[in-house]
Amino acid sequence: MPALVGTLALALALALAVYGATAAIVGARTGRPRVVESARTAAYSLFALVVVANLAMLAALLANDFSLRYVASNSSRATPTFFKMLALWSADEGSLLLWNLVLGGYLAAVAFRFRHRRPETFPWALAVMFCISAFYLILVLGPTTPFATLATAPPDGRGPLPLLQNHPLMAVHPPFLYLGFIGFTVPFAFAIAALITGRVSDAWMRITRRWTISAWIFLTIGLVLGALWSYSVLGWGGYWAWDPVENVALLPWLMGTAFLHSVMVQERRGMLKVWNLSLIVGTFALTVLGTFLTRGSILASVHAFAESIVGPLYLAFLTLVLLGGFGMIAWRRESLRAEATFDTPLSRESVFLGNNVLLLVLTFTVLVGTIYPLLAEAVTGGKVSVGSPFFNRNTAPVALLLLFLMGIGPLLPWRAASPSAVLRRLQVPMWAAAVTAALLALTGAGVVAVIVFGLAAFVAAATVAEMVRGVQAQRRAHGISVGSAIGAAVARNHRLYGGLVVHLGLIVAVVGVSWAALADRSSEVTIARGEIVHAEGYDLRYDGLTTREEPQRRVLVAELAVLDPETGDEVVHLQPSLNLYPSASEPIGTPSIRTGTPFNGMVDLYASLVTVENDTRASFRFFVSPGIGLLWLGGAVMALGGIVAAWPTRPRAASPRGLEPLAERREEVTV
């Protein structure tokens, strides 16, 4: 029954996608609003049908309907209900259902958002989204078959991959990542629509600004949650391994970040038009590349879904996106001339350009490192793998340079800055950097630490000073309290303040990452029961093993006391465990973490259980990692800043932006 409902819903959704694309194009060409209206309705219906398909799978998972092959391979009677629901996206076919759900959701949201006021590009953008949706619907109807049935239903299923049923973060990491990935479809669709109609002014960008920021926020959260999952589940003490699939999720984030900055240059100065269109086509293409590499069995990765036959289809789609997108930009380039040129290197647009170049260098570096094994194998036939040293060495200097530009960018005005004014604004950040660097040098920190944290202090001070300046201006102008001045400043230019908050979040994250990279320590210790072993500045005592039987697994919990070597007091009691799943040949560990807070110096104490010998001895990996908590905090602050920047403002005659120069160019701003 679920198989029939699901397949039928998907087939109908595909028919609607084809109809919607046709109707939108016909409506656009003939200018008949009623035809476009029917395309909009088709978008709603398509979304409803994809919801039905997902619910059918969910119902089958919850009802232990093992006649469905997907349910039999990815769930079992003993699987807890929560993880049964997550099984919806814990394998290739199911996650494609989720993909279709999110894409259908965006399609319906676009149809809803432009229900009253329809820009000229709208029907074409809708058509592009219908086409993309059709592609992903074809994938779940033919090459992969989530609703395939088995001739005889097995009495029980195999259960989800043990790694994927070991932590609740699996509930949120994939959906956020998908919301981010797929969200870039909207600006891409409007960009293509602009290229098709030849209305390549700035309208497509303004229309999609908040869609792009939303996608970026989701992707940021998805990436941070992925890192958090890796840190809390895998037990290796790290959070980012430069795994190909992590990389391909980072790539659109990097290029999307470049896009978010360079669109501001086009809005203000009418420059970089080809550049912006290329960036959004590139960002979308990178999301498709990510899907291709992950699902097309191209690169070995912990995320790769094996035995997929859809590789050639993804590649054809990717090629179409690349050739179509960039081909159309080349075709329209005559009408994409810049309206202005760069006046001086000392201006905000120049810094934005520098930021873009650096972000693209980062994108390119990560891309090369990720597909280099493919290149090497194509040329020499040998197997090569590119690991962390390559990425760390090549990205860190570029990232630091980027950080520097992030500090000075907001201080510079548009067009041209007077050097003396810039120097005046740089005073506070320079002092902050100098004091931080001097303090660190006095405490005996290494050169790298002095440079990195000095730079971070510079950027943080510059960012905070910029915020304070705006708030003080409000106070002076209106004679109001600090609290209401903050509110007024943010309301007046929420994009600027949102952006500055994102910058602050990024600095916090960078400080955390650098601190952990420079100062984390680890050792592997084997301890007999009751014995005390000294490791990394702490005394560790193994207090024995307890076994917990759960329906789907057996859990071996080791009791590990972390003691202060001076006083002998217990600092924390950690309980790393090993989980034995019947379907897994190796035990899956669950590390135990004492999270760093400002009260304990932001130091994470992290233990994972490696092996146990009955109750007598156990081996642990013990990590002392300062600063990692700042990464999660920074990610949260970035998401918050993004929300502030994307917060809807009512377009009013006395819009806050009207106070800024070049207001005449902003008349068509409606988002």
Add this chain to the structure above:
Amino acid sequence: MSAGVDESNEVRADEAVEPDDSTRPRHRWRTGALVLAPLVLFALLLATGLGRDPRELPSELIGQPAPTFALPRLDAGGTIDLGDLHGQVVVVNFWASWCVPCREEHDALAAAWARYRERGVVVL
């Protein structure tokens, strides 16, 4: 470099007189080809990855003599040395008492050994 600058100046002059885009199709095709050629190459590179198993890692040890080891026997006293079995077909299975699939494959391995033991196959 200078040729490129000249050309762009010329383009602008053209524009001023005749803004219609379709007047210089050759120029447009050249740019198009310049943009698209690297993309096609990129797609071709990705295509080489299709149909390969990325997990298939050819081991450096294939064709080499097995590294020898000596470990205590579980079924009897003494140790067993792989070097002593040189020239025989040896199946080495790594397993652990807590490993459920190892237990499941145990019967199959024992049966295989029973079948091939006359031909000199040793299972460890």
